[in-house]
Amino acid sequence: MTLLKSLGGALAAAVLTTTAWAETPVLRASVLKFGTVNWELNTIKHHGFDAANGFDLEVQGVAGGSAAKVAFQGGEADVIVSDWLWVARQRAAGHDYVFIPYSKAVGGVMVGKDSSAQSLADLKGQKIGIAGGPLDKSWLILQAYAAKTHGVDLEADTEQVFAAPPLIFKSALSGEVGAAINFWHFLAKMEASGMRKLVDVSQAASELGLDPNTPLLGYVVKGDLVRDNPDLVNGLAAASRSAKELLASDDAEWDRLRDKMKAKSDAQFEALKAGFRAGIPAPGPVDEAAAARMLELMVELGGEDLMGKADALPEGTFLSSGS
Structure with a gap:
């Protein structure tokens, strides 16, 4: 029992x-x-x-x-x-x-500290590293922004290199690409390493009538x-x-x-x-x-x-x- x-x-x-x-x-x-x-x-x-x-x-x-x-x-x-x-x-x-x-948080475009570029229009003829593919949303917004504000066709006027974020990060730091579009946390590391932000996606979005918030x-x-x-x-x-x-x-x-x-x-x-x-x-x-x-x-x-x-x-x- x-x-x-x-x-x-x-x-x-x-x-x-x-x-x-x-x-x-x-x-x-x-x-x-x-x-x-x-x-x-x-x-x-x-x-x-x-x-x-x-x-x-x-x-x-x-x-x-x-x-x-x-x-x-x-x-x-x-x-x-x-x-x-x-x-x-x-x-x-x-x-x-x-x-x-x-x-x-969104990405943006970074250039080397010694780059003479002051706007997206100055990237003509240069190589741009892009984290993602041709349909990356940041890349699309930046293309529309460049066309609207500078009359530039970024896709036609630059050479694009599409790769994973870490590879774009390394290529940007080494100078293999003249500019880089990457995710925000890689941009933060790039900026901390001495690179300069040319334009961020939130700024471009605002210019296109979108709400960056x-x-x-x-x-x-x-x-x-x-x-x-x-x-x-x-x-x-x-x-x-x-x-x-x-x-x-x-x-x-x-x-x-x-x-x-x-x-x-x-x-x-x-x-x-x-x-x-x-x-x-x-x-x-x-x-x-x-x-x-x-x-x-x-x-x-x-x-x-x-x-x-x-x-x-x-x-x-x-x-x-x-x-």
Whole structure:
């Protein structure tokens, strides 16, 4: 009888433990192993912002963005990081994905400290290194900006070299290319290494009538998760905001993260910290009218190759505050 009571007690305890564990949903995030989003995700885990918002964040590092998308689309991950234009394209193709703002940080054009270039017009005849491919969104915006402000056809008047961000970074520092278009964190390192910013994408976007405060990058989840477990999705958004508030104000938190940032000098470290902080979007919903204008420009510049069937902003692209 005593044995039965003990077994019964153990079973009851196991059931309670399992129930308690089951009540804390796990959110699997598939992200680039060395991407800057890891700084925020690490902050969320370190300070328990996930637990405080009712979920357990599990970070899965992958080698590339395409691997993250495969994991997400195949059900092996619950959330990835991508830009909302990709989400809009997917929604137009019938995939129910939803975007939660993460960052408004964008790239720009860097030249060597000894370069005589003062505008994009001065890059005629030069070689430009571009992180990504011919449909890279920054490259498209900069082409439109150059045409509007300087009457320059950057694609025709320059030689383009398309490669991964680290290769463009090295080519720019070595002088193999006369100018480089790269992601913001590589630009921060380039500037810290003595290169000079010629124009950034946010400036170009403003000249084209776009709102540079529209967050381009964000967490992407599936619509059924939003409907079936809105507390989990809103918990992710809240945890992200808590981490951003800490990173925006606490230098000690950056000191804790420094080893993970791969900064090779104090100048690089400070540039990365400043760049991340500058990219923190304001709280509140995305301005969908501003986003619609950006999508229209992307359709005009990149056509169906870039935006697929998305010729207007699909309803439900952004997580609404009432979700």
